[in-house]
Each structure stands twice: as C-alpha cells, then as structure tokens.
Amino acid sequence: MADVEPIFSAVSSNAHHLYTLLQCIGFASKATVQLTPDGIRFSAEESRVIQGLAFLDKALFTSYTFNPPTAPNNTSRDSGDDDDSSDTSYHPCFVVSLSALLETLKIFGMNDSSAAGTYKTASVQPSNSSSSNAFTTPALLFDRSCTLQYFRTGSPLGITLSETGVKTTCELTTYEPDGGEVDIPLQRDAIIMKVIMRSAWLHNAIAELGATNPNVLKISASATQEPFFALSGSGGPFSESSVEFSVEQPSQNNGAASQSRKVLTDDGTSRPRAKRVKPAPTVTETFLVSPPSSMGSRIKQDYRFSLIQKASRAMAVANKVSIRNDRQGVLSLQFMIEFDTHGSGGARPSGGALGPIVAFVDFRFVPLLDDEGAAGEEGTGDLD
C-alpha cells in the first residue's frame, strides 16, 4: 500500500484559505466530501432545508494530485476484472467530521494571533480585498505547510500540518455517504429574481435584523415599485425590523452629502441614478426581477431566519453575493470570495495571471410556506 500513489494529495501553504472557506459551511458537524480533478467539494446540509457547498479549487494549493480510482470499491473485489476499467474511474465521495476538520485547521499558525482574525475584518471593508492579507506576511508562513491526503478508498482523510519544531497529523475517519445527501434543486431556467451586490451589505442587513431575534425573514422585491428590494424580520419579541435597499435620493436636508457620494461600477466610473434605465437599488450591481404573472409585480418569499443566519460567516468573508430565487421559492446565495496571492506564500496563480484567487461558496434554502417544490434539475450555478 505504501508504494501505491495516493488517490489524492494536495499541499497548501496557507491553511487559512482552506479554513476560511470551510468555516462558511461550518453550521453542520459533518460534511460530504467529493474529490475531483479540479478541486475538492465540501457540502453540508441540515434537515434538507439548507445546504451549503464550498469548493476548494485546486488553484488554492501549491500542488494538487488526483489519481481517480479506476473502479468503485465494491466492484474491484468481486467483479470480473479488466475490461473498461479505465472508463469507470470515478470521483470518490465520503463523509467526514467537519467540526473536527475545522478545529484541526485552526491549529495551524496558532502562534501568530493576528492571522486568525484577518479575514473577518477584511471582508466588511469591501473596497480593498487585496489588503486582506496584510497581516499574514509571507515571512511568517515559511516552513509551514498543510497537506491533505486520501490514500485509497476507505482510508481516513489525512491532514498534516508542519510548522517549525512541531508536526501535527490528523486522520479523519471517512464514512460512506448514506445516500441521503440530495442537493436542494434550484431551477435555473425559472429564476425570477437575481440580485448581485457586495456581500457586506447583506451581512450587515442580516446582522441588523438578527439583533431583534426574528423568526422569519421576508424577502420582497419589485422591478417597478418601491421598495425595490427589502429584507424584513418578523416574529421577534420586541419589534419588527426591516432593511430596505432603496435608490439613494439627494434629500433637501443633506443634499450636499448625498451628491458627493458616488457609486462605483465595475469599470470604476460613477453611476448617477438618472442615467439608469430602470430603477434599481443603489447598492446592487445587478437587479433583475421578473415575477411570474401569478405573483403580480412583487416577489415575496419567507424563509426561516435562523437558517439564513447560518450563512452569516460566508456573508462576512465574501466580496460579492448573488441572490437568486426560482419559481419554487428556492433561495440561492452564491458567495464569491477573493484571496489575495501576495499573502498566500506562493499559491499558484490561476490561469497564468497574477491576481486574486477566486473561490465560491453556495447556499440553498427551501422557503417557508406549504409550497414544497420537488423536482427540478440540479444546478451548480455561477456568477455570470
């Protein structure tokens, strides 16, 4: 066994990247892991009403080796050998303790206290993701590595953390998936709302609403009528609260202040409200609402607030979020997280160009209400 090359082996010089992504879906204690040639997919779910998915792209690793096993383990033993074995290579899938994995990754770099908090603070400072690693200077990361290994089907998932003077090895027991992990389906051909904005705005809004302890989060969006996009919490003990993303108006009171503020679009030009074709909230980059005729002009959907809150960590660390709703009411939050390469101790630049590594974390939520949509094809979804 020792001579055989492992199915999977990957080395990272910055375990904090892995930790940052995985803690986004840390609401569940276990995660299903799938190894693929492009990266590792971790998914976590709870009661089939919330699902979180973090993809550790191979670009996050300094080396990434994946030798897909050529046959599923049950056939390898008793089926009649050879034939088309090369075609039956598959992507191994298993369940590990996510909480244990996260705790283990935290051991890495535990002596430099500044590093752990870096991402949290950086994220809500939306404008400069490139400074997010200011404290994790490469010098601190010399002599350090984090290796993930999976030898063969059924092996534990090995994590080795090496630092000066001490080496920590963790073997996480791998369990067979019980087959119950079905993705919450998002009907990609029936998207009725799509809003892209800075994740920090969503994070702040949910944090604000969360302060009043609501039971239900109501999402309300309309392309034609105010409020164009609003989140509100209800069922809390003390109050009702809402956060409305409106079109910023220069008011008489402090017109000067408002006018001096500019919204920067992607190309860096300012975007005065008057030039917009359709009215859209000032904070949104993309704002598309097209409710089916049965709904009237406004989309309204309710979700359990406590579930949405489970995505808070992702909201906090991400740069952008795409908020989508399909006709069935399934809510998709897709988070884009940028890692700066300067601090990552030589992570391989993706696509040859130097620049931030981009990673995605997805969340899906089943709406409240009786309307329990079935079916629909699985969508992986991208920010496009």
Add this chain to the structure above:
Amino acid sequence: MISLSFSLAPEALYQLHDVLTCLAKFHDTVAIEAEFDLLRLSVLNSTKTAYSAFVFEADRFFESYSFDMPRASRNARSERFCCQLYLKGLLSVFKGKTGGRDKDTAVERCEVELHERPDQTECRLAIKMICGLGVIRSYKLTYESTTVNHAVFDRTTATNQWTIEPKFLREITDHFSPSAEQLDIYSESGKVIFTSFTTKITDGKEILKKPVHTSVAIDKKDFEYFLAEDNLHIVIFLKDFKAVIAHAESAHSAITARYTRPTRPLQLAYDFGGIKTEFTLMTAGESDLGISDSSHAPELSARQTPAPVNISRASVASNTRDMPAPRARSIRPLTGTPRASARGTETNSQSQRPPPASIQFDSLFVPADDDRQWDVPNEEEEEAAEDRLGWDATGDQVWQIELIC
C-alpha cells in the same frame, strides 16, 4: 392625536446608545417622557433603591424635535406624554457603532416617530435609520403607555457635595472584588476612603469563604471639589455606582455627588452636550440616630474599619434587594384616586412595602409611615391630586423620598 417626532445625527445616536446601555444596568424597561422642550428617559430599578434619568434638551441634542399634544389631553401640571419600552428592544435598534464597519452605508440620520390616536390600540414607536447608498433600516417597537414617577431630590438641602473625574472612581472600583456588593464612602482628615464589602451570612466555620474587604483611600485633592462631613459613612450599592461611573467616563464628564446623611438619598449628576443626568440612590449607613450630623461622628469612627459598622443593617438590605419587585414592569399608581389611597389600598400597599426591618436601606419610594406617597395620580386627576397631596403637605419631611409625577 399625540405626535412626537425627532431626528438624530450619528453622533447623538452613539450618545443615545451609551445612555441606553447605562440604563439597562438598572432595569429592563425605560420610561420615555416627551415635553415640548425636552425628552426624558428614566429607569427606576425593581427594588426602588435607584432612579436614573437622562434629560435630552430639544434644541441642543436633536437635529429636529417636535412634540404636539392636543389641548384635551393636557392639563396645567403636565404637558407631556409618557410611555415605556423594553430596553432590550431599544438597545437592539441603537446597538453599537455599526457604522464603523463600513463607512458607505453608515447611518446618516435617524428619524423617530410616534403617533397616538385614541382609536388606535397598537402602540408603535417607528424608528428609521437613513444610511448611505440608499439603505434604510426601519424598526417598529411596541410601547405601553404609563405614568412616570421621578425621585425627589432637593439639591439645596444637600450638605455634602463632591465632584471628581469618573476615571479616578473607576480606578478605585477596579480594586474591588467583582462579587462585592456594597460600597461605603467616608472621609477622614485629608483622605476619602471607599470600602467595598459584602454582607453574606457565612457559617462560622467557613472563614475562607468570607468576602475580601477592600478599601481604597485617595486624597481629597483628587477631587475637583470636596465638601463633606468627615467620618460620615454612607453606603450604596456598588453595582449602581459602577454603572454611573462607566457612563460618565464615556461622556467625559466629572461626576458630582450630593447627599445629606445615611438613609437619605444620594444623587450623582453630571451634564454634557445637551444631556442632563441624575442618579438618585438610596443609602444606608450609620444612620437614624436622630442626632444632628456633627455630634456622633467622632466616637463612632474611632478606629473601626468602616464596613463592620454597617454589616447588620446592610445585610438586611441585601435581602430587600432580592424581594420581588411589586411590579416588575410598570410604575403605575396603586390606586385610582388620591383620596382613596389614604386608606382604601391598605392591602395593596402592604404587599408592596418591604418588611419593616428593611427600612434602613430602603426603597427610595416607600416611606415607613405614609403610603400616600406611593400614589401616582392618573393624569386626568392630576390637578386634583396636586390640591390634596401637594408638595407642601410633605414639606417638613424632606428626608422621605417621594415620587412626583
């Protein structure tokens, strides 16, 4: 229709948050009183030994302020509107300096509105935070109408007064054990001595569980002003004292204390930037001797450490503190009419009165012998109330803390 609306600049929001944080250390509900030129937030703690009030001046604290009350609901005495809210709810709205995290959507203005119509049953306080980039956060808080009592404190009769930077007081309380409950204050020659102690009843065998006594002596010169009778011990609850210090420190305001003698209230006060504060705290101490303040002091203070003098009494007091509040939430009049109150509410007031033994460290508002002073007349009857139960009627009993409405 009663209508109140005001708006706050970001700086005022932070100040309001600090105020609410301070008030929440005393009780879980706050009374809000609107008048034409001011807004008052006050809290009376459940044992009625501490009353805290913050008065915001309409033209200095707010960006805009308007209060309108129809003639019908006014009377000569009171042109104001009172209601009460849960502090927890208010704090969640005004919590922290969330604007600090990202400047783009920081709060630019806060608008608060309240409209009360006779036909409306639901009472809602609407708060709107106008933030940058068109983000608007709004909240609706449920309130209850109420009548509000103020603790009476006559500053002109306070014979002892001192003023000091809260920083010095905080340095003192930092030395105290976190579990210490009471604080004894007295002066002796050039020093002022603060002693923390706890009057837990301990088993004779369990010496090691007895609380640590801590006393801290500072120079009178550390006070901006100090004029108090030497060797006059006055005892208050440490927790209340700390709550005041913490807020005064955040407001960068020197605290002034005024008092006469033990078992009469002590008031801590300071004013800053359009806000006036007062904290009226009931005191215990070597008191009730019926002697004039000057005669007894020397021999009593002889060479005793301050705390033991007070142990027996204060321990009773701490029991008092654990008594359930007569009414946990609202401070309402006991009875319908002032006239009835004199006799007719015996049972009611009985239950509210602490056992006689606890008088030494008593409620601010429960005089031993006259429960009329409990009564807070209903608004409509205030005029009449004033006639019968006027201030002057109790003028010779200034030492009894009263409520005024």
Add this chain to the structure above:
Amino acid sequence: MRFRTQLSNAATFSKLTASLSSLGKVCWMRLEDGIVRFTIIPDQGTQVWAQLPVDAIFEESNYILEANAGVINLEVPVGALHRALRSAVAATSTQLRLTKKGNVPLLALTIHVSSWTTGSNALGMTDSDHAALARQATTTSRPGPISGPRERETVITQEIPVKVLHESAIEGLHEPRCRDPDVHIILPSLFQLKSISERFTKLATDAKGSATSAVVSPKLELSANMHGSLKLAIATDALRISSVWTDLVNPSLDPGQLSQTEIEQLPSERMRALSGDDEAGWAKVRIDGKDWGRVLSVGRLSPKVVACFIHETALILYVYLPGSSNGEDSCLTYYINSYAA
C-alpha cells in the same frame, strides 16, 4: 505569632497565585525562615508543591516571622489572594502582614500606588459657589484649589480572611514520592503546548457530542523519549490526531548527586540507550485534558519546565521560575497521575 513583610516581586507573586488558583480553591501556605511554601492538594487532580526562597517574592530584610516553632501554617483562599494581589502589581510599595479582626485572622495587604495627574477643575465652579456651599456645610474640610500636574497617591487595603493551621492539621501531609522517571525532557513553549492541548481536548469533547459522557473530560496521551521527542495524541471515533515535537532537550542529571554507576542504572539511561525510532523508548501517560490545561496555565510565569515521565504511572513537572537570584531554588512541583487506558 507575627508575620509581616514587604513584597519585592508582586508580579511574580500574583502570577504564582493565579497558577495555583486554577488547580484549587485553598492553598496551604507555610512560612518558614528563608523559605515560603505553597501547596495545593485538591480532592481530585494535580497536586502542586511549590517552594520559593523568601526573596523570590518578599524583601528578605523586611521579613519578620515570629512563631512557636519558627513556622506559620495558613490556609489561604488562593483565588481571593490572587485577586487582591492584582492591586499590588503596579504599586510603589506593598506590605503584607498577618493580623486579626475580631476572631478572624487576616492576611492584610497595604498597597501604595502613585500616579501622575494633570489635575484640573473641569466643573469650573467658582469660588463663590464653593463659599455658598461651605456656608451650608457643617464642616469645612475643603481642599485648596487644584491646578497643574501633581503626583497622587492611593492607598489600598485588601483583607483576606485566612485560617491558621495547627501543626497537627498538617502533619499527615507529605509530598508524594515516586520512582525514578523513565524519561525526562524539557517541554516546548507552554503557550503552544497549551493551545494545542486545548484544541485536542475540544476535538475530543465535540466528538462525544451530546452524549452523557460529556461530564467526563477527555484523556490526552502524552509521551516522550530520551531522543528529544514529545508527542501529544488523542483518538475518538471520528479522528486520530497527534502533534510531535522534535529536537527538545533531555536534560542531564546533576552528576554531583549521583555516582556514575548510579546514573547508568537509572531507567532514563536505559531508555536513552534505545534507538530513537524504537517504540519501547517512549514513556507514556494518560492525563485529564482539562486538568492538564489548568496545569499549563503556569506558563504565565514563563518558567523552564522539565517533565518526568514514569511510564503508565505518573507525570511530574518541575517548574523553575526565571529571574530569581538562585534560580533552581524556586521550584513548583506538579504531580499528575496517569489514568489507566
């Protein structure tokens, strides 16, 4: 019976009491001529026997001890003592004495703290205000006007109730005796060791989840060899994790105390003879994760710690405080039992 002294090193005394208080509520404090001992014997868990020369924490010239047998034994609430000592850390001088109030013996600390202030009259009260109030007041202890920076002095007294122990109460108490260790090794950074140990303990606790066994603290496996390696490990259903430190020092024993042949016959020398990758060269103990975390809180004193492993039996830590004039005399000895597998 008399005891009075001046603190010479309040910071060390405070950290020492903090470390002790994490293991037990009461501490036996034994004052002798030239030596102060602190002992913690909890019902369960690690025992600490600490011995310090008087000058490690007190001023020797001001150390006044008068008692029948030249010894005073006190039972001290060590947490309260620690709390009180915090006031003394920034002090200009601190006196400690044994006194009595009523029937209660006390350890009394009298602490003088000086600070500098820019004193000013922020209230802006005028002299006439002062005068008006002065007329009303019964006494006129009014301070002069305040201006300019000046030194201010604060005097803090902390009175900690203690119990004086009769000699008969302590004659049954003896420091544990153990056989010669199999492995002795200098521990790595206690901060790192503590962080990792706590992480492991948490991993094991989490793994148990909501099971009723949550009350039972997880047991860590700690092992070391005579080739500079230390290993910390824990295993649960969900994972096996271990951290290995290498290139640590196995201190040599004082040749003055033992003859060459005696040294050669020590178990640790037999272990040293085994090769570095021989499993038999490792001595192992199983210790309670939470208790171990409390033991490691002694790291705040930044000491040098020699760990002595008695295979499957016990772990003894010799904690040497830095900085004292005769370093090795200040020693805290921790006795930790190994749990059975």
